[in-house]
Amino acid sequence: MIATDLRSGVEQLGDMIAEASVIVPFTGAGISTESGIPDFRSPGGLWSRNQPIPYDAFVARQDARDEAWRRRFAMQPTFGAARPSRGHRALAALYRAGKIPAVLTQNIDNLHQASGFAEQDVIELHGNTTYARCIGCGRRHELEWVKACWERTHHAPVCTVCDEPVKTATISFGQPMPEEAMQRAAELAQNCDLLLAIGSSLVVWPAAGFPLLAKQSGAKLVIINNEPTDQDQTADLVIRYDIGEILGPFVGN
Structure with missing residues (x-):
């Protein structure tokens, strides 16, 4: 389902977050553009x-x-x-609340750690x-x-x-993926009930396989990205608006 407008998208996202016990974010470069990267x-x-x-x-x-x-x-x-964006801070708030055990990220900028995630709970795929x-x-x-x-x-x-x-x-193109991070990411994807794919084009594999793995394992999948992705048809909710505007309301949660 594609959100028809920003407000309804945020409301639907809020309901899904409230219902979920274990949320795993999967973040890409889009969450850091508000930070100037x-x-x-x-x-x-x-x-x-x-x-x-x-x-x-x-x-x-x-x-x-x-x-x-x-x-x-x-x-x-x-x-x-660069400083953490509203998206980073919103995820950190959910992490402090016990909703998020760890974050999977394709990003290399250390901003999840700067937002309040413990180093061991940032799974850096790249x-x-x-x-x-x-x-x-x-x-x-x-x-x-x-x-x-x-x-x-x-x-x-x-x-x-x-x-x-x-x-x-x-991790450069052609360099082996980090085995420990990939294994832990797979475990998190298989054991969450909501995966939030945020700011990722979902075209860089094998990392882009984790949202699909979560969905196949029974989780709901939300994709938050300005542009369409190849996985939109698989998602339970797609929100194509500014990430900061979407996640900003959750910063204080």
Whole structure:
């Protein structure tokens, strides 16, 4: 069912939230645009300006690694200034109320943690861009160290332990998905009674399979997104209005 207007959509969503015992949000880039972080696919999005660098290219070529870090530091003012949106804050309110055990997110911006979710309850399917990891030994490196190395040499650094390349702790195209996060996401999707897919185009797989898994496991599915998705026909409710306007009324709950 597609909501006919914003008010009726919010009212129907409110009823479904009230009835649900276990709610699992699945969030994409759309929930962070109000925070000032551009999305990827829309006109003017990040990928309209720079095509993503595949994982195999990052591993194989120094120039690809250098370009990846150049882009990351060019985005630092944007990421550094971002604060949780009304959507983030609404989900955090439901989390504090005990309705939400954890959030599944395709986002890499750390804003769910900043809104009040405990780190262990943010299931990051595509990683996190606010720190870095060695692709060899997995050692964590802070961005301040990476930037200092970058400014000194103008090259992407290597790990201080094993000399393998260091990249943001994000999942690039062609990079294996995080097994533990994927397993936990599947368990949450199978054991909720309401899944809220918020701000996701639902085209990036395998992550986009979790809303369908929840629906197949007996949960109700709500899709909140400005644009149509391929899963709209499966959803119990589709609301195509601004995410902040839809979720804003739940911030204080």
